[in-house]
Amino acid sequence: MLEIRNLKKSFNKTKAVDDISFEVRKGEILGLLGPNGAGKSTTISMIATLLKRDGGEILYKGKDIGKNPKEIQRELGFVPQEIALYSTLSGYENLKFWGKIYGLKGDNLRDKIKEISKIIGIDKRLKDKVEEYSGGMKRRLNIGSALLHNPEIIILDEPTVGIDPQSRKHILDSVKEINKKGSTVIYTSHYMEEVEYLCHRICIMDEGKIIAQGTKDELLQSISAEEKIILEVNNINEEIIDNINKIPYVKNTSTRDNSIIIQKKGNNVDYSEILEAVSNKGGHLTSMDIKKPDLEFVFLALTGRALRD
């Protein structure tokens, strides 16, 4: 549906987007995951025809959007990172304006406002001015304003920044619902768990480049990620570490302060062996945590930095 080939964009001498290629398939939710400054917003600004690219191609349904911007503009719902609404107007007036911008009118517009306001959960506050809304409601209206015209493709740029967990959950569920109704979604975030929860496929970006892409499983496999067992132990000593390393399913261990991090191999794990290995050598185990591999692992493995660094 959307194909990005060798896309480049620089601001002065800084390469914001550095020769990236990826595709967005019809009906999927594609996540662009990366820390702040990774180039996610610049990439989607070029897809949304807001920025001119320095090089490469963006093909929407096979046509270059540089030459035919209208092709994507009329089928796109763009939700910018900031609250792009008129705060002195009511929620209804905002939805009406954005609906008309996309050519809706009359009964069709009224029906869509009714439908979308229910999906985003502001139908009872439509007459209130946006400046009277909570942060979460503004975020939801911000998304709703891009959905009125049943866009084929929706771009959401970090739509959950700075809101409470309840509103965040509402937004994520709304995105899933929109996707189920047939819209293709590009979702950018630096929240790994959101991308994991929502996206069918993920592109991980860092310093303007795509450093990995695929489904979550494909990404985890690409770095051979396994579960980690994290032990909190008082009086850690060399003998305890040696004892743990002798257990057959332990691949390797590392320590940090009072923690022993065990990288395991295979699925046959007997946790009592670990308890014995610690207690036999005078260690006092205070906690044990099993951490499943996630995208944070992938990012860490690929860049040597945590996603939120």
Added chain:
Amino acid sequence: MFNIFIKDLKLFLSDKKTLALIILMPIILTTILSFALSGSFAQAGSDFTLNVGIVKDYDKAGEEKRFTDFMVDLTENYQVDIDEFQKEDEFSEFNPEKIFFEDYLGSEEIREILYYKVVDREEGLKLLENKEIASLIIIPENYMYDMYINTFTNFRNKIEIEVISHPDMNYSGSITKELMKNFSDVMSSIVISKNVYFETASEYLSVEKIAENIPEILNSSQHKGENINIKEGTVDSKNPISSFAYYTVAMLSMFILFISSYGGKFILDEKRNNTFQRQIASGKSLELILVGKFFMMFVMVVIQSSVMIGFSKFIFKTNWINLPQVIGIIILSSLMVASLGLMITAITLKTNNYKVSDAFSSGVVQVMALFGGSYIPIEVLPKFIGEVGRFTPNGAVLKAYIKTLEGYGLYNIGDNLLVLVGNIVVFLIISILIIRRKSDAEFIKS
């Protein structure tokens, strides 16, 4: 485009602070200034009257005798028959006091607007201080003698008629000065005619012959004197402008300019909160968004002008005389403000900060208001300010409204409308040049 325009209009109307500035503020200022400076203007609904005091510092009888003595001395030296001259009553007919008080101030045109009272200097100054009179005209010592000398001899004595006006009644003071200047011009033309005759005739005629023809010159001069009027002055055939009418249009012509800064402010607000980018992403062009702003400013000026004019009509009872002409001025001035606003919007968008629109609303408008005559009528300001003011858009708007209120037709306000059209064309060309130099995407980059 209509949707964008409606949205901008709603945004404008939802901002109570802005509405107070552009609708309430000019009404309040108009009311305050109109009452405070009402003494400088004609009263609405009544004929314009100018009350002045006149001080006679001269001694009529003494100065006539002094002149007769001078002429007797002249007769003895040049053998001119002065008795014959007096017998024909020409000398007594030429009475400078009569010319000033009866022929000039007593003429029908002047009598309609000017009431005078002969007072002594002290009483006159007191009346002036109490604003019972707008001006005090002081006819100097030797006025009679000097007028005779200037008229019947080849000598030229300088006569200075002093006009003292109350500072709060500058407009009336200006009219009084204009009337005195008019009188002075006519009298000068008499003296010049006589002197030309003297100088030319003295080459060919004897002194007696020259003296014989003087009465004829004076007759023709007096004929001229009968024609003294204020046709070329500032008050002839005009409807009086009350302070309420003047300050309504003065404040209106200034406050419409404030609206021009809102296009820039609005578009930068939209850029900062990303609604601008969102519109571009939806396929709306920059030009379309700017046209929406243009019409928003146009309609706001129409609303602002209509409210002000309606207020002055129903509250101050101002007679706007020619409504179609007033509507025409409203439309043209609204187009002017919208064009100026478009230019400011384009510059604001290019520079990406509020400084341009802020500088315009806090600085440029004030300067234009001064030069255009919104604070003080340009007639009482230095001449160069008036000259510059003629070409300011607000000055042209002010003049067009004033002339309409005075009863002038479309033909008479043509030059003011031309200035407005010129301003519109210049603003639009500059706007287009700025917009065309930048692409949508470059405008978006912050």
